[in-house]
Amino acid sequence: MTDTPQQLAAAYQPGDVEHRRYEHWVASGYFDADAKSDKPPFSVVIPPPNVTGSLHVGHALDHTIQDALVRRKRMQGFETLWLPGMDHAGIATQNVVERKLAAEGLSRHDLGREKFVERVWQWKAESGGAILGQMRRLGDSVDWSRERFTMDDGLSMAVQTIFKRLYDDGLIYRAERIINWCPRCLTALSDIEVEHTDDEGELVSIRYSDEIVVATTRAETMLGDTAVAVHPDDERYKHLIGTEVELPLTGRRIPIVGDSHVDPAFGTGCVKVTPAHDPNDFEIGQRHNLPSITMMDERAIITVHGPFQGLDRYEARPAVVAALRAQGLIVAEKRPYVHAVGHCSRCKTTVEPRLSLQWFVNTKPLAQAAGDAVRDGRVRIEPASLAPRYFSWVDNMHDWCISRQLWWGHRIPVWYGPNGEVVCVGPDNEPPSGEGWVQDEDVLDTWFSSALWPFSTLGWPDPTDDLAKFYPTSVLVTGYDILFFWVARMMMFGLYGMNGKQPFNVVALHGMVRDQYGKKMSKSFGNVVDPLDWIDRFGADATRFTLAKGANPGADVPVSEEWCQGSRNFCNKLWNATRFALMNGAHVEGDLPAELSTVDKWILSRLQHTIADVNEQFEAFEFAKVCDTLFHFAWDEVCDWYVELSKSALNPRVLGHVLDQLLRLLHPIIPFVTDELWCALTKSEGSVMVASWPVADEALIDDVAEASVELLQRVVTEVRRFRSDQGLKPGQKVAARIEGMTAHEDLVRSLARLEPAGDDFTATATVTIATGAPSEATAASAGTITVALDTRGSIDVAAEKARLTKDRAAAEKEIAQATAKLGNEGFLAKAPADVVGKLRDRLAVAQADVARIDEALTRLTA
């Protein structure tokens, strides 16, 4: 880039940088993966967002984590692929387009299937996929040349291929079952598309005969009852099994059956059986060969003849109860009665269990394999504590209803012939033609195609270079809340489609983004964060840092605007530190000098620890700790101490090196500001994103330098504390005599604003710092540093007394604790020697402190 500013502005302005940087990255091809590369692969497929969706804060978290992983691996020299794309979101997308049609006074049926699907594609071209542009604003380093969509030709072929295979293997079948039905979307739903909430309803007890009373929350379904069931061992009703009872309002006679699934303790112990409208009742019906009476149509309107015909289910309920009450058959009513009710996850309409002919995947063998892959360690779930959640799902999976009564989606590749023939057509087969052959009307669940995503996007079923290089993918990053949606289904189809090879090696789970009080974000509560708003106001880096800083493995991520401001401040801090460095000639040319000051050795040593820690934390998906470690190193150690200590004797090469490494370490989390600064610092026209990732250099670890600077820090801090307690102005120089320091006296003077003692020096107060364990101290230093200060008679005696008294109390407490422990024979006998030794040292230091403080207090009162 030629427009790298030589002179940095006084504050970081993300808006000036982000767009330019992103365009530069894309134009330079940094994001593009090369399947023919010799580098080891690192691949991630994006959990495809919905084509109708826009970037919400949950995506922002998910993408920040993926981008951080990918950017680090790229810098580490891996051939990285992060593959973007979207799913076609059958129900959601069809709803969107149908709403648009409705505005024109049309329904999809007015257009017909073909024209409607054309309209959907047209909608997608015009308004779909807004999220892809928003991903750029966040900084996602995805390979745009490989962007995929579940309805693409290639992915559609993958769908047809796997359908045919599963069908031929007997793992896909068609059957009449009770399924979850949405009376508004007019389609079947799978179990995971149903959300259960505790709703207020009613529990009505209805008398069916002198001896039989049933309780129900859905009185209207009694019109479809075909039996009453009791527990076969229930003494109250045993004798009635095999007899019949007249079903009120209908005059039909229905049998009383014994079924051990009935809970005799619940209610009266009798249950009405409506096989066509309840999954449990359906099973009872199967066991007892009961007929099924469908008493509602697909819109949940009553279809049985009689006074209730034509009523909606919610109109029918009170009408049925009223009719029963008129006959004196209502025994009890409980309102409100709170019970779990299923809702369509797309439109929130109450789901209606419905008996219908649908296509299913037999998940038994697939789910077994999906569980085994984790059990035998081929796939690791991070954090491991969430594995039970995965197992509870895959080990108890019901067959998966995959047919949807929609037009938008992959049409089921099955053809029915005039004589009852059923033919499943693979991608290489010609569909049967001729009189009377018709294709199944239904489409497949969107998840059926999403489950193929980790390999369909790489070209499967063709044996492509991408598949060879990048499958299995390295890691799947997603929220634990959709462990079931993503992980379980991708695992099932990945293992099946790729001959037992898992779709990903690691599943890294994060939590859900919450507000600063740990509350779930919801539109009605008004605490929803729009990541684009934050990007506008604080920058993409600040937004990303805020999210990553809260991301402890598997745990929810609280965020707030204040914290995002703090992240913005951090970016600005980095900006200004680099600005200072450049103003003072910091550079990265040549090797580090052989001769280094203690302060330089110290920061280089601290840098090595930081690099090592960050690498460990990255490997463990500990993003919160990565952020914490780097934040602390950058702000506290580099800015507050190193830069300040360097001001008197700056080593531009060391400062340049420290910032260079720091910016590299931070780049995966906050890519924009680090790139801008790194390019300015290194005078590069490339990017830090293709610079090498830091590796800790053991040779630069220097315990002596670290101890020396730590001591210096303690002395400075103690003097500053004294000054603050005394109410001395920050700018006021104080004459001081420092005793016991072997080095850094000048640095203490400069940071603590002290000046050398003159001829008229009179100590009015002393600050004393124990240099550490007396057992380790050399005789010469006597383990104490003393700073005698001359405050020119203006000493605040009360404040100084208070300070000393407080220190004394702390030391006394220390003595009490240590003495108690050291007086315990069990402790001396069983505790490790180093623990005992440390405690003895602490005791000695504390005792010396008390003696010293007492002396000072005496002097003060004298």
Place this chain on the structure above:
RNA sequence: GGGCGCGUAGCUCAGCGGAAGAGCAUCCGCCUUACAAGCGGAGGGUCACAGGUUCGAACCCUGUCGCGCCCA
């Protein structure tokens, strides 16, 4: 009803067997020439409760209470 997890400073969270930590918020003092989106200093916690194990428990075990989430 079954399962998982959590209760540590005002808020959000680290720490998970050997001296109670961070960020934000609060208080005091500062425009010290990279940064007021800043600098220096300070206050604040019987680590939910009750037992137990241990020389030693925020940390391990048991129970109680409170709060989440998933499944039925």
